[in-house]
Amino acid sequence: MAGGEKKQSLSPKEIIHHKFVVKASYRIEQVHVSSQSNCLYRCHLQLPEFSVVSNVFKRKKDAELSAAELALEKLGIHPQDDDDITVEQAWDDMVERIKYIFSDEFLSSGHHPLGSHLRATLLRDGERHGSVPLSIIAAFDAKINSGCKVINPSVDQDPILAMSYVMKAAAKLTDYIVVSPHVASLRRKNPYPPAIVEALDTHGESIKVEAVYIQCATSGEEVVDPVILDISSGRYYLDVIAEKLGLKDGSQLIISRTFGKTPSGFECRVYSAIPKLNPSDKSSKAYGKRPADEEDQSSHFKTPWNAKASSACGQDIHGDAIVAAVGYSWRSNDIEHDDVTLKSFYRICCGMSPNGIYKFSRQALIAATLPFSFTTKSNWRGPLPREMLSIFCRQQQLAEPVFTISTSPVKPLSETLRSFKKLKDSESNDGNNQCVNEYAGSDDSFNHYNSKDEEELPVLESGYRCGVKILSKSLQDLVLDCSPGSFYEKESHAIQNAALKALTWFGSLFDDLDADPEQPRCYTKGELNWMFTRNVMIKGKFPSSKRYEEPAYDESKTMDMDRKPKRVQTIPNGSLVSISYSVSVEVEADFWGRTGKCLRELIESNEEIEFEVGVGSMNPHLESVVTQMSVGQYACFITNMPAEGLVLADANDTARTRSLLSKLAAGLEYNVHLLGVKGPTEKRVESVFFKPQLSKQRVGYAVKLIKESSAASTLVDFGCGSGSLLESLLEVPTSLQTIVGVDISEKALARAAKMVDSKLNKGACNLKTIRLYDGSILEFDSRLHGIDIATCLEVIERMEEDEAFQFGKTVLTLSRPKLLIVSTPNYEYNKILHKSSLYHSKDKSISQRSKFRSHEHKFEWTRAQFNHWASKLAKSHNYSVEFSGVGGSGNVDPGFASQIAVFKRKSFTEVKKVSTQPYKVIWEWTRAQGDKKN
Numbered sequence: 054m055a056g057g058e059k060k061q062s063l064s065p066k067e068i069i070h071h072k073f074v075v076k077a078s079y080r081i082e083q084v085h086v087s088s089q090s091n092c093l094y095r096c097h098l099q100l101p102e103f104s105v106v107s108n109v110f111k112r113k114k115d116a117e118l119s120a121a122e123l124a125l126e127k128l129g130i131h132p133q134d135d136d137d138i139t140v141e142q143a144w145d146d147m148v149e150r151i152k153y154i155f156s157d158e159f160l161s162s163g164h165h166p167l168g169s170h171l172r173a174t175l176l177r178d179g180e181r182h183g184s185v186p187l188s189i190i191a192a193f194d195a196k197i198n199s200g201c202k203v204i205n206p207s208v209d210q211d212p213i214l215a216m217s218y219v220m221k222a223a224a225k226l227t228d229y230i231v232v233s234p235h236v237a238s239l240r241r242k243n244p245y246p247p248a249i250v251e252a253l254d255t256h257g258e259s260i261k262v263e264a265v266y267i268q269c270a271t272s273g274e275e276v277v278d279p280v281i282l283d284i285s286s287g288r289y290y291l292d293v294i295a296e297k298l299g300l301k302d303g304s305q306l307i308i309s310r311t312f313g314k315t316p317s318g319f320e321c322r323v324y325s326a327i328p329k330l331n332p333s334d335k336s337s338k339a340y341g342k343r344p345a346d347e348e349d350q351s352s353h354f355k356t357p358w359n360a361k362a363s364s365a366c367g368q369d370i371h372g373d374a375i376v377a378a379v380g381y382s383w384r385s386n387d388i389e390h391d392d393v394t395l396k397s398f399y400r401i402c403c404g405m406s407p408n409g410i411y412k413f414s415r416q417a418l419i420a421a422t423l424p425f426s427f428t429t430k431s432n433w434r435g436p437l438p439r440e441m442l443s444i445f446c447r448q449q450q451l452a453e454p455v456f457t458i459s460t461s462p463v464k465p466l467s468e469t470l471r472s473f474k475k476l477k478d479s480e481s482n483d484g485n486n487q488c489v490n491e492y493a494g495s496d497d498s499f500n501h502y503n504s505k506d507e508e509e510l511p512v513l514e515s516g517y518r519c520g521v522k523i524l525s526k527s528l529q530d531l532v533l534d535c536s537p538g539s540f541y542e543k544e545s546h547a548i549q550n551a552a553l554k555a556l557t558w559f560g561s562l563f564d565d566l567d568a569d570p571e572q573p574r575c576y577t578k579g580e581l582n583w584m585f586t587r588n589v590m591i592k593g594k595f596p597s598s599k600r601y602e603e604p605a606y607d608e609s610k611t612m613d614m615d616r617k618p619k620r621v622q623t624i625p626n627g628s629l630v631s632i633s634y635s636v637s638v639e640v641e642a643d644f645w646g647r648t649g650k651c652l653r654e655l656i657e658s659n660e661e662i663e664f665e666v667g668v669g670s671m672n673p674h675l676e677s678v679v680t681q682m683s684v685g686q687y688a689c690f691i692t693n694m695p696a697e698g699l700v701l702a703d704a705n706d707t708a709r710t711r712s713l714l715s716k717l718a719a720g721l722e723y724n725v726h727l728l729g730v731k732g733p734t735e736k737r738v739e740s741v742f743f744k745p746q747l748s749k750q751r752v753g754y755a756v757k758l759i760k761e762s763s764a765a766s767t768l769v770d771f772g773c774g775s776g777s778l779l780e781s782l783l784e785v786p787t788s789l790q791t792i793v794g795v796d797i798s799e800k801a802l803a804r805a806a807k808m809v810d811s812k813l814n815k816g817a818c819n820l821k822t823i824r825l826y827d828g829s830i831l832e833f834d835s836r837l838h839g840i841d842i843a844t845c846l847e848v849i850e851r852m853e854e855d856e857a858f859q860f861g862k863t864v865l866t867l868s869r870p871k872l873l874i875v876s877t878p879n880y881e882y883n884k885i886l887h888k889s890s891l892y893h894s895k896d897k898s899i900s901q902r903s904k905f906r907s908h909e910h911k912f913e914w915t916r917a918q919f920n921h922w923a924s925k926l927a928k929s930h931n932y933s934v935e936f937s938g939v940g941g942s943g944n945v946d947p948g949f950a951s952q953i954a955v956f957k958r959k960s961f962t963e964v965k966k967v968s969t970q971p972y973k974v975i976w977e978w979t980r981a982q983g984d985k986k987n
């Protein structure tokens with residue numbers, strides 16, 4: 054913070070307005086306080102996802118501001134308004150605020166959570182009567198909290214620092230407040246008026262709340278056990294928690310920030326003892342910073358670091374800890390609470406990792422894993438990667454990700470490919486190993502390539518590419534600068550893939566404990582800072598995902614499935630498979646030999662789940678087995694146990710599962726049923742094999758011929774789809790004045806209309822009219838009679854063969870274009886595509902599906918079949934025809950990947966005009982005078 058200078062920045066209310074506009078509604082409530090003649094105000098701010106209620110203020114304006122600040126805090130947005138006040142002002146405000154907190158008005162002013170704590174302390178007897186723990190003031194008052202942040206932004210990670218500031222500010226109120234540093238609490242010097250104390254509601258119910266106790270281990274993993282907090286009527290709940298931790302009272306506690314939610318939506322906090330400093334270490338810096346290694350740690354703190362508790366809440370926790378969802382709210386003076394069961398605790402922990410967020414979205418904690426590439430939106434389930442990255446950053450107290458899109462190549466594709474090749478050559482890859490490799494670029498950026506990523510090679514030389522930066526919340530540390538090299542056709546794909554790479558990086562950080570210690574990763578300073586402050590499980594990482602080993606087939610249990618000594622993948626990568634499965638934990642039958650029964654607990658089951666093969670979105674065991682199966686088959690196999698935390702997060706009866714795990718766990722038993730398979734999309738296969746993509750090459754071929762037809766003024770694209778040809782015609786100068794697209798798919802036409810509309814007037818074209826018709830190309834529409842050029846790219850194979858014949862006849866008889874360009878896949882070329890792992894198919898049950906390039910194709914012709922169709926058609930309609938193609942070579946077997954017939958009209962014989970207009974115009978543009986031409 055620079056001296057007394059003020060910076061200009063958006064106020065919290067302005068930020069809320071910019072973000073939500075009319076969706077943010079403020080409601081002011083008057084709060085009547087009997088001891089005050091003036092009214093006080095509280096503000097309710099309703100946002101689409103949640104609402105907040107402000108503190109109580111004398112001015113409406115302040116109440117609104119406080120509500121906006123609370124909302125921003127919830128949203129994880131840090132307005133720079135704190136910069137508007139100086140450190141000196143922050144201290145003054147804190148002193149004022151503490152004075153107000155201990156005032157008569159505050160105590161009687163309704164439901165402020167801090168007010169409820171004050172009341173609870175006034176119900177204590179003896180020396181603790183009215184003694185308010187410092188941690189309470191630091192944790193539950195937004196004003197104090199923001200003041201502390203102005204003084205030092207790292208209070209977020211360090212509750213003790215905030216407590217020390219509260220103590221320092223309170224020390225300035227010597228006439229008013231008694232500061233008791235030894236018991237870490239504050240007390241009002243003069244007692245409250247008896248009338249106020251007597252009016253306090255003392256009828257709290259007795260409650261029992263389930264919480265978890267994390268016992269700190271000096272070596273090995275912490276033990277997590279359920280614990281019951283018995284908060285009998287009139288007792289201060291913090292004292293109950295403190296007692297469970299072996300402490301005298303609540304003032305000896307540190308209270309973490311809120312993190313994670315129980316199934317009913319209650320937020321949890323970690324409660325632990327204020328750590329004792331080693332007398333040998335006088336450095337105040339030791340507080341609140343987890344030392345880099347254990348030697349350091351033991352030199353600073355008497356109590357060891359609690360890795361599980363620290364990783365759960367993202368703050369340093371020392372010694373034993375309790376995780377509970379209990380406390381006061383704005384709604385009432387009564388205590389609110391929910392049980393934190395072992396299961397909910399482990400679920401919260403699991404949901405803190407990027408992998409966990411994905412697993413939850415698929416409701417498949419054991420089965421799902423974070424995919425390493427984002428292919429199509431339609432295959433993706435749950436929140437998109439960008440959304441997941443935002444959730445993760447909020448949870449981990451990082452700033453919102455910053456995406457940067459570029460459209461021009463930073464380095465030539467050849468160079469990128471060379472780097473990729475070098476990287477691949479230097480790796481030894483196991484097909485199932487999902488390790489992530491780091492590409493050491495010349496700058497600080499990184500690229501990740503997965504061993505299965507061959508199909509994800511950067512296939513485009515141009516397009517969109519996106520980088521993402523993640524900064525710490527204070528915006529001071531760059532935690533991650535991820536600039537993947539791949540180009541994507543769509544901006545949204547580039548963004549989603551960048552987000553996914555960032556998530557993968559964070560995921561690997563969470564999993565890094567499994568990494569080979571001989572080959573330490575190199576982290577930048579920002580990454581290290583983040584890890585240290587975030588306590589990324591260096592010691593007791595969890596929930597971890599152990600490296601999977603190949604599933605061990607249990608022949609006796611395998612139903613209807615041959616034992617396969619060697620893995621033969623029959624379902625190609627890129628396919629969408631649909632399965633039902635169950636996962637159980639089981640104790641070996643031999644152990645229970647006398648009864649012959651084995652103990653078993655169902656952990657997870659899914660009646661139907663779909664996943665894409667080859668993108669890493671399914672646990673490798675399951676994927677490996679499923680891709681060897683045929684539709685309708687069942688399989689059963691046993692794998693090693695994943696981390697206990699993950700199993701418990703999924704188990705229904707945690708106690709029973711835990712006891713099974715502690716006995717003779719044979720592993721996880723999977724039962725899987727393959728329900729269906731859809732082949733990989735044609736586009737995906739093509740994008741892997743052809744650079745530029747085959748579809749682009751087809752359009753390029755057609756555009757070249759159109760440009761050569763310099764006298765042509767009208768064109769119709771039959772089966773125009775999303776308008777890729779029309780788009781290209783808007784970008785290049787041709788003689789065309791009217792272009793028309795026809796398709797039967799409303800969705801495709803809508804996309805085409807949107808695209809054309811956005812490109813209008815941008816290109817160097819002479820076009821005067823563009824029209825899109827909804828209709829079948831099997832029907833003739835007389836508005837298309839006598840057109841100059843007709844195109845029909847990759848459409849006929851989507852009809853029955855006899856319809857393809859009918860189409861040819863209709864076009865050449867009735868429309869009679871001067872030039873007709875027809876393209877269709879060359880069936881013979883499929884054998885090349887099928888060599889790819891993307892397109893393996895040895896399984897008869899799916900061979901029908903995968904013998905064509907798309908399950909939407911009704912037929913695919915060999916060169917001879919296409920030649921026969923086109924030559925016969927040309928001859929009977931007085932056209933000449935020439936054959937060509939794109940993708941591969943026409944001179945070498947098996948010819949082009951996409952075969953093209955170019956029909957040219959030999960002479961124009963007037964045919965009897967049929968007047969019929971079955972097509973519906975769904976979009977039309979006509980150049981008006983004055984419209985921009987270029």
Ligand SMILES: C[S@@+](CC[C@H](N)C(=O)[O-])C[C@H]1O[C@@H](n2cnc3c(N)ncnc32)[C@H](O)[C@@H]1O
Nearest residue numbers: 772773774777796797798801829830846848851
């Ligand atoms: C693979 S897409 C090709 C799109 C476009 N020609 C291209 O090359 O990008 C096939 C298109 O043909 C359309 N189609 C299939 N049968 C049709 C018919 N009978 N009449 C009009 N369009 C048809 C589909 O709706 C789809 O948009």
